[in-house]
Amino acid sequence: MLSIISNSAFVVPLASLVPPIPPFDRLHPLVVHFPIALVLVAPVFVLLAVALNRYARPLLLAATLLVAMGAVSAAVAVESGEAAEHYAEAVPAAAPVLDQHASLAKKARNAVFGLTGLMAICTLVVWRSKEPMARKQLSYIAGGTLAAWAGTSLLLANAAHEGGRLVHEFGVRAWAEPAAVPVTGQPPSSAGAPTRDGAPKPPGLISTMQDIDYAFARLEAAAKNNWQPAEGARPLEADAAEIAAALTVLKDNARVKAKPEEFLVWLLEDAAHAATLRDKLKAKAPAEEIKQAFTLLATGCDRCHNKYRE
Numbered sequence: 001m002l003s004i005i006s007n008s009a010f011v012v013p014l015a016s017l018v019p020p021i022p023p024f025d026r027l028h029p030l031v032v033h034f035p036i037a038l039v040l041v042a043p044v045f046v047l048l049a050v051a052l053n054r055y056a057r058p059l060l061l062a063a064t065l066l067v068a069m070g071a072v073s074a075a076v077a078v079e080s081g082e083a084a085e086h087y088a089e090a091v092p093a094a095a096p097v098l099d100q101h102a103s104l105a106k107k108a109r110n111a112v113f114g115l116t117g118l119m120a121i122c123t124l125v126v127w128r129s130k131e132p133m134a135r136k137q138l139s140y141i142a143g144g145t146l147a148a149w150a151g152t153s154l155l156l157a158n159a160a161h162e163g164g165r166l167v168h169e170f171g172v173r174a175w176a177e178p179a180a181v182p183v184t185g186q187p188p189s190s191a192g193a194p195t196r197d198g199a200p201k202p203p204g205l206i207s208t209m210q211d212i213d214y215a216f217a218r219l220e221a222a223a224k225n226n227w228q229p230a231e232g233a234r235p236l237e238a239d240a241a242e243i244a245a246a247l248t249v250l251k252d253n254a255r256v257k258a259k260p261e262e263f264l265v266w267l268l269e270d271a272a273h274a275a276t277l278r279d280k281l282k283a284k285a286p287a288e289e290i291k292q293a294f295t296l297l298a299t300g301c302d303r304c305h306n307k308y309r310e
């Protein structure tokens, strides 16, 4: 045996057995299958718990653990999807589907977490019952669980379907460069398209919002400090200017274009508020005026988020 292993003909370089581990924004096509498979197999164990009620406790625990792992992987799927948004935004015709996909995926993730909580409570109830629970009682618990599971699975299936459309109908690839010619829609423009090495990426909705949020957080901190920038920080009007510019640039974003007219109006209104704040800061206006401009800007963020951010 040993001689076989040590025989050089059988020595396979270990590294060649392990496929490359993708960076986070390319992990999406891999991780999305975990929540689907984990959640879909869970009811088998719930039904077994009813059929074999003597073993209901470990079987329900197994079902709950499957769904819990589904929840964690759903969260990773959503995060990696957000990191990969630039791949899909490079295909403008796919924008409405991307919007639907992102929105359904977040709802599905939340539903899987909710289902995990419900199943954990059910498992606890069954676990704490003194005697093995009667089949009839168990079937009530299983019925409730399965109803919640069915709703969750429907959301998951719809989110997955929209994701599948992105890939198979629009040729979006979160691994390689965007497909040369998607079946539907325009070929993606090469301007700013992501390269295999990452940069340069076109400004995505989420990544732009994150940039805006950094600048906004600095302004928020300064608001508590009588509009003095932090030690060594750049002038505050630069932060306000950055928000104004970033919000304005978003008007060309594919997902923004796919949204109702109102979205664009609110976007540009908030960009205008940011520009007003920039001017007040630059002119060293009285703190009261600066505060007023900042409040308007912040209200603009909230108004849009309340309606359009899941």
Ligand code: HEC
Pocket (backbone or CB within 6 Å): 082, 102, 205, 206, 209, 210, 212, 213, 216, 243, 263, 264, 266, 267, 268, 270, 297, 298, 300, 301, 302, 304, 305, 308, 309, 310
């Ligand atoms: C006209 C609409 C609109 C305005 C104005 C707006 N946002 Fe957003 N923002 C969105 C939408 C839509 C999302 C969700 C994007 C998604 O997850 O698909 C979002 C997401 C975010 C996120 C979360 C990003 C993430 O990591 O998922 C942050 C942070 C954020 N916005 C900050 C701000 C701040 C700060 C302002 C104001 C200065 C602002 N936004 C103004 C529409 C808007």
